[in-house]
Amino acid sequence: MERHETMKEALNNPPFTDRVEIYWWRIRVKMFQLSEIILDKVRKHPYLFIAFIIIISITIFLFYEHFILGWTKWANGTGFGSYIDSKGEYHQGKTLWDWLQLLIIPTILGIGALLFNQQERQREQRINAERNQETTLQNYLDNITKLILTYNLRETQGIKGRINTLEIQNVAQVRTVTALRQLDSSRRNIVFQFLRDSDLSGFILVSAPLDMVDLSFADMNDYNLNHIHLYKANLLEARLMDANLSSAIMSEANLIKAALGSSNISKARLRGANLSQAYLSSAILNEANLNQTNLTNAILEGADLRKAHMKYADLSGAYLLGADLSGADLDWADLSGANLGGAIITNEQLAQAKSLEGAIMPDGSKHE
Numbered sequence: 001m002e003r004h005e006t007m008k009e010a011l012n013n014p015p016f017t018d019r020v021e022i023y024w025w026r027i028r029v030k031m032f033q034l035s036e037i038i039l040d041k042v043r044k045h046p047y048l049f050i051a052f053i054i055i056i057s058i059t060i061f062l063f064y065e066h067f068i069l070g071w072t073k074w075a076n077g078t079g080f081g082s083y084i085d086s087k088g089e090y091h092q093g094k095t096l097w098d099w100l101q102l103l104i105i106p107t108i109l110g111i112g113a114l115l116f117n118q119q120e121r122q123r124e125q126r127i128n129a130e131r132n133q134e135t136t137l138q139n140y141l142d143n144i145t146k147l148i149l150t151y152n153l154r155e156t157q158g159i160k161g162r163i164n165t166l167e168i169q170n171v172a173q174v175r176t177v178t179a180l181r182q183l184d185s186s187r188r189n190i191v192f193q194f195l196r197d198s199d200l201s202g203f204i205l206v207s208a209p210l211d212m213v214d215l216s217f218a219d220m221n222d223y224n225l226n227h228i229h230l231y232k233a234n235l236l237e238a239r240l241m242d243a244n245l246s247s248a249i250m251s252e253a254n255l256i257k258a259a260l261g262s263s264n265i266s267k268a269r270l271r272g273a274n275l276s277q278a279y280l281s282s283a284i285l286n287e288a289n290l291n292q293t294n295l296t297n298a299i300l301e302g303a304d305l306r307k308a309h310m311k312y313a314d315l316s317g318a319y320l321l322g323a324d325l326s327g328a329d330l331d332w333a334d335l336s337g338a339n340l341g342g343a344i345i346t347n348e349q350l351a352q353a354k355s356l357e358g359a360i361m362p363d364g365s366k367h368e
Contacts, residue, residue: 148198151165154199185216185218216234218238225248227247231249232253237256240259252272262283264284268288273294274294275294284304290309292312298319302321315333324344325344325349336356338359
């Protein structure tokens with residue numbers, strides 16, 4: 001209010017007597033008043049600033065066109081061009097730079113307000129996201145704890161004939177899947193640890209629908225994930241040591257650098273999955289579908305790959321020392337640079353491979 005009154009007083013009492021100077025002064029005061037209005041609007045509606053800039057740019061262009069086209073008569077008539085006053089004194093006309101100077105302050109204020117508002121919104125969004133994550137996690141833990149204490153979730157028998165425990169387990173699984181889809185990596189691992197400590201990891205995710213879910217860096221060692229659905233799921237660097245993934249659906253999943261040592265992955269569907277640099281030492285992969293799977297530089301030492309389907313699989317650079325590939329289909333598989341030392345595999349199977357260039361053969365020799 002005080003600033004508004006000061007501007008009003010300056011408008012009514014200009015510090016000049018010359019008509020043109022008074023006119024110019026009033027324009028400057030009006031521009032400052034306009035900047036105050038724009039700044040307030042930008043705070044409330046940042047995107048109006050973009051429209052403001054466009055309008056101002058068009059205005060500058062039109063005035064500039066007037067000047068460069070030499071409309072001196074129009075300019076002299078309004079006081080914007082060069083002129084000689086009644087006392088015979090020469091006054092330089094207002095240039096494009098003079099107009100730009102008028103716009104600098106409101107433009108800087110507008111930009112500053114816009115940036116400040118964006119930062120504030122981003123900060124508020126982060127705070128709200130963190131708050132929502134904590135609320136989701138706490139609600140989940142409370143709900144599952146209630147199911148454990150009220151309905152004896154760990155039991156496999158019905159409770160006094162009143163309710164089927166399997167139904168309660170299904171409710172628990174739905175809530176778990178919902179939470180895992182919403183939580184970030186650190187909070188997901190809190191859930192996994194909670195389930196492990198509560199003795200629920202043996203059944204709660206069996207056949208769970210987790211297709212296309214981000215489970216990167218998840219800690220699910222020793223989990224029973226039998227028949228789980230992980231189609232196109234992100235399991236980057238996930239820890240699944242000693243897990244039961246038999247008959248799991250993991251086609252096109254991202255398992256880069258995942259730890260699957262000693263896991264049971266028999267009969268799992270991994271077609272098109274990315275297991276590059278994955279740790280699969282002593283893993284059970286018999287009858288697994290590994291067609292078109294990326295296993296470059298994967299560690300498969302002592303792995304059980306009997307009757308595995310590995311057509312067009314990329315095993316270049318893979319470490320297959322002592323692996324059992326009995327009956328595995330290696331048609332057009334790339335074994336270039338792979339270490340097959342001591343592996344159980346026939347010459348007929350090796351002949352099916354797309355490439356053996358640089359591979360260490362089962363007898364220890366290097367294929368040229």
